[in-house]
Each structure stands twice: as structure tokens, then as C-alpha cells.
Amino acid sequence: MTAPLQHYFIYTGHNSYLTGNQLIGGCNVKQIIKSLKKRVRVIELDLWPTSSKEGIHVLHGGTMTTPVAPRTCFESIKEHAFVKSPYPVIITLEDHLTPNLQAKVAEMVTEIFEDTLYCPKAGDHNEFPSPEALKYRVLLSTKTPKYQHLDRINSNQDDNMSYLNHDLSQIPEIDFEDENEDAANENPGETTPPYVDIIGIPATKANKKLKKALTVESGKANRLSLSEQTLERAASLYGADLVRFTQKNILRVYPKGTRVTSTNFKPLRAWMHGVQMVAFNMQESWVACQNGSGQNVPICKDMNT
Numbered sequence: 001m002t003a004p005l006q007h008y009f010i011y012t013g014h015n016s017y018l019t020g021n022q023l024i025g026g027c028n029v030k031q032i033i034k035s036l037k038k039r040v041r042v043i044e045l046d047l048w049p050t051s052s053k054e055g056i057h058v059l060h061g062g063t064m065t066t067p068v069a070p071r072t073c074f075e076s077i078k079e080h081a082f083v084k085s086p087y088p089v090i091i092t093l094e095d096h097l098t099p100n101l102q103a104k105v106a107e108m109v110t111e112i113f114e115d116t117l118y119c120p121k122a123g124d125h126n127e128f129p130s131p132e133a134l135k136y137r138v139l140l141s142t143k144t145p146k147y148q149h150l151d152r153i154n155s156n157q158d159d160n161m162s163y164l165n166h167d168l169s170q171i172p173e174i175d176f177e178d179e180n181e182d183a184a185n186e187n188p189g190e191t192t193p194p195y196v197d198i199i200g201i202p203a204t205k206a207n208k209k210l211k212k213a214l215t216v217e218s219g220k221a222n223r224l225s226l227s228e229q230t231l232e233r234a235a236s237l238y239g240a241d242l243v244r245f246t247q248k249n250i251l252r253v254y255p256k257g258t259r260v261t262s263t264n265f266k267p268l269r270a271w272m273h274g275v276q277m278v279a280f281n282m283q284e285s286w287v288a289c290q291n292g293s294g295q296n297v298p299i300c301k302d303m304n305t
Contacts, residue, residue, distance in 0.1 A: 005128035006250050012042035014254050014279035017058050022260045027059050027068040029076040035282050036080040046094040056101055074112045088134035093142035106194035113138050118200045128221050139200030141223055210234055214241040216248050223250040228265045235273050246274030254279040
């Protein structure tokens with residue numbers, strides 16, 4: 001599998017830390033380990049400040065779910081990531097942290113994953129590496145905080161234009177999960193350069209103009225998340241734009257918020273339009289990643305075969 005990452009369907013989990021109900025269930029690394037043993041390659045963690053604002057919890061925000069420590073999650077991912085598959089594990093972070101806490105996350109994941117962590121170099125975001133090149137690597141995917149773009153612009157005049165262009169894409173997203181939009185931008189004067197350096201797959205946000213959100217921009221590749229309802233609308237109105245977008249970028253579609261019992265939507269329409277990351281709730285007894293014939297979907301599948 002030597003084509004760029006966006007050419008493959010990737011087995012993706014949703015709220016990977018939850019053990020049951022989306023509103024009152026528990027959070028436990030056992031569910032993460034269970035997913036990895038099923039060859040899931042995308043693990044989602046929601047990061048929230050503790051009540052003291054000095055620590056970090058992994059939990060489903062705004063619900064009664066019980067938290068779990070992020071270090072425990074990261075350590076479990078490291079231990080079990082490649083037990084069943086050598087292909088890369090992507091950790092998508094729904095980040096609601098302040099800059100100081102983001103710095104703690106950067107320090108934590110760098111310490112835990114060491115050389116396994118994929119840190120892109122200049123120009124790497126123009127095209128995603130291949131699954132083959134990323135074997136036994138862990139990638140973080142989240143939205144780059146605005147203040148870090150500004151910090152980089154001020155410190156490196158040669159890169160001013162590229163960072164400004166990148167920042168222009170960081171405008172409010174449609175109706176999907178709020179990846180690091182609130183607390184992360186409370187203190188724009190504080191900077192934590194390591195955090196932006198460890199983001200292997202940048203996530204973008206879009207305004208309410210769906211067609212514009214699906215515009216393919218030259219010179220960079222990103223990940224965009226849409227709810228299942230928005231995906232349905234996009235497929236009906238802008239099917240060709242969807243397919244064109246996924247030829248260069250990664251599109252992730254997640255279950256609507258009313259699926260509180262951790263049910264899943266039918267993924268076929270998403271796959272037909274090239275969606276690489278269909279995020280499944282893995283909490284229910286139903287084997288989440290099965291198609292209509294009952295056959296398991298491969299971990300990574302070339303879209304051209």
C-alpha cells in the first residue's frame with residue numbers, strides 16, 4: 001500500500017474511550033484496547049480541562065460520562081497499537097484545552113510515543129505519506145490553534161505567506177464536533193510550539209457554505225469532519241465535489257448526536273463518495289464495521305481496487 005493515505009478506507013472509531021451510552025456511559029481504556037484488537041486504526045479522544053483547570057480529562061463533554069486520564073489512554077494505545085496490524089494508528093483529538101494544557105499534551109505524547117510519533121517536516125502536508133511509509137507509526141490529528149500560526153509568523157518571516165494562507169482556512173466549522181475551538185483560543189499570547197509540531201494530520205474547519213468547505217486547495221492536504229446529516233446533504237447536492245475533495249484530502253464522517261445508545265448509520269453512501277474515515281461507535285454488541293453482506297471491512301483498502 002504505497003499510495004498516499006487518502007487513497008484508502010480506514011477503520012475508524014468514534015468516542016473510542018466510551019464503554020456504552022454516549023450520555024451516561026463510563027470511560028475506560030479497555031474499550032480502546034478492544035478496538036485496537038479489532039484492527040481499528042483511528043482512535044478518537046476528547047480532551048477537556050479538569051475542574052481545577054490544571055489537569056486533563058478524557059470524557060464526552062457536556063454529559064455525565066465518567067472521565068479517564070489521557071496518559072492512561074496514550075499508554076494503552078502505545079502498548080496495543082500494532083498487536084494486530086503494522087499499519088499506522090491515527091489519534092484524532094477533539095481538543096478543548098488551554099495553551100498551557102496543550103503544552104502538557106505535547107510533552108506527554110512525545111514522552112510516551114518517542115520515535116513512534118510521526119512529526120511532519122516542512123512540505124509534508126502537501127501530500128499524505130503512504131500506509132507503507134507509516135508502518136508502526138502513530139499520528140495525531142487535530143485543528144492547529146490560531147495563536148500558534150501567529151506565533152510562527154512572527155518568529156519566521158520566510159514562512160509568513162504560507163502560514164497566513166493556512167490560517168485563512170481555520171474558520172468556524174459546520175455542524176460537527178468542536179475540535180479545540182473554545183478554551184484553546186482563550187490566551188492567544190501564550191504559545192506552545194511543540195503542540196503544532198506534533199500534529200501529523202491537520203484538521204480544518206469550514207464556514208456554513210458547504211460547497212466552499214469541499215473546495216480542494218493547492219499545496220496542502222487536510223482532514224475535514226462532517227456529521228452524518230451533513231454528509232447526506234453534501235452527497236445530494238455536491239456529490240462530485242465530495243469525490244474530488246477526497247482525492248487529495250481526508251474526510252471523516254461521525255454519527256449524529258441523537259445516537260445516544262451508540263448505534264451507527266449505514267456507511268455505504270459515505271464510502272461511495274470516497275469518505276476514508278467513517279467513524280463507528282464500537283460500544284454496541286453489533287460488529288460496527290460490517291457491510292450489508294456481513295463481511296468485515298479491511299483495515300486499509302485501496303479505493304482503486
